Amino acid sequence: MPRIITLCVALLLLPLAAMAQTKDPVKLKVGMVAAVDMLALPIALERGFFEKYGLDVTIARPYATGVDALNALQAGETDMVQAGVPAIGAILRGMDLVFFGNFSGNATKLGSDATLALIAGKDSGIVKGDLKSLKGKKIGTSFGTINHLYILGLLEKAGLTTSDVTLVNTPPPEMSVALLAKGVDAFVCWDPVPVIAMKDVPGAIEVVRGGDVISYLGFNIALRPWVEKNGPTIEKFLAAVSEADQWMRKNPKQAAAIGTRWIPGLKLDVSETAMQYNIQQVDRRISAHNYRALWKAQDTLQRLGVIKTVFDVNKHIEPKFILSVMKTYPELFSDLQPIPSDVAITPGYVFKP
Numbered sequence: 001m002p003r004i005i006t007l008c009v010a011l012l013l014l015p016l017a018a019m020a021q022t023k024d025p026v027k028l029k030v031g032m033v034a035a036v037d038m039l040a041l042p043i044a045l046e047r048g049f050f051e052k053y054g055l056d057v058t059i060a061r062p063y064a065t066g067v068d069a070l071n072a073l074q075a076g077e078t079d080m081v082q083a084g085v086p087a088i089g090a091i092l093r094g095m096d097l098v099f100f101g102n103f104s105g106n107a108t109k110l111g112s113d114a115t116l117a118l119i120a121g122k123d124s125g126i127v128k129g130d131l132k133s134l135k136g137k138k139i140g141t142s143f144g145t146i147n148h149l150y151i152l153g154l155l156e157k158a159g160l161t162t163s164d165v166t167l168v169n170t171p172p173p174e175m176s177v178a179l180l181a182k183g184v185d186a187f188v189c190w191d192p193v194p195v196i197a198m199k200d201v202p203g204a205i206e207v208v209r210g211g212d213v214i215s216y217l218g219f220n221i222a223l224r225p226w227v228e229k230n231g232p233t234i235e236k237f238l239a240a241v242s243e244a245d246q247w248m249r250k251n252p253k254q255a256a257a258i259g260t261r262w263i264p265g266l267k268l269d270v271s272e273t274a275m276q277y278n279i280q281q282v283d284r285r286i287s288a289h290n291y292r293a294l295w296k297a298q299d300t301l302q303r304l305g306v307i308k309t310v311f312d313v314n315k316h317i318e319p320k321f322i323l324s325v326m327k328t329y330p331e332l333f334s335d336l337q338p339i340p341s342d343v344a345i346t347p348g349y350v351f352k353p
Contacts, residue, residue, distance in 0.1 A: 031078035034172070053181065080226070138183075192263065198272055
């Protein structure tokens, strides 16, 4: 008889247990830029990874650059965004931003810029592989973004300075047109823009792609007050996008197809080409290399006179959330190279230049 009573009680409690497990998902508004390296967000949405980790995510329209994405964050249009170099300027202007994960970059080495390329026009006089041939040329770039940092790195590698060229502030959607119209001799940008130009601009030259000239900056970013109140939500988000990252690394063609539904005008062949570069630096983890990448970017920008002051990177990178995800879900990173022990970090890590 007691066994029957116990069974009846257990059966009565089943609906309550089910209700406890099916709590309303946490609503989250996330911003992305119209770039192939941002695609973990729509992949996580379409493949059900956000739902799996208890999130109801809305992705804001793709922004042209990280500057636009950060402006949307400041305006309250989103809870978090994915951005890189523009966050440096935003912090120096007073935004209290926290970086809590990577959407692109590399936790195992310093250089990572495979998704960036320098494209020149047919009659520009710029020679493939010869960075010194940039001297005297007009080069399109988006000021204050990662492609700006990339051209600065390329010039430095060539032994040139910004006074040896004319940098033209150009939004990514207009770069191919500028090259066609000969408004610029060349441009630097992230994918898919270089891949599109190589298909759409007759005689276009890929002067250089990647090369580990800079360390890519691609962070998950939110305002500090929001981060301080939403730790569990951040961990759910990072777990979901880490699973999306792994799925993308394993299924690049399917990931490319998803990209065509989210980036305006992106064609499948272009997306598939760009995805091959993208998966080379899809690494959500944080190590000492990512701290150094942010420090080095500031150092370069200050040395070249682009910014006047710098900030302490330790005050704006918070690794504890991604470190917790790495510990809880190690299988999500099992296909990546292990982080070398000399750059692996723990909560409370302090970077020293």
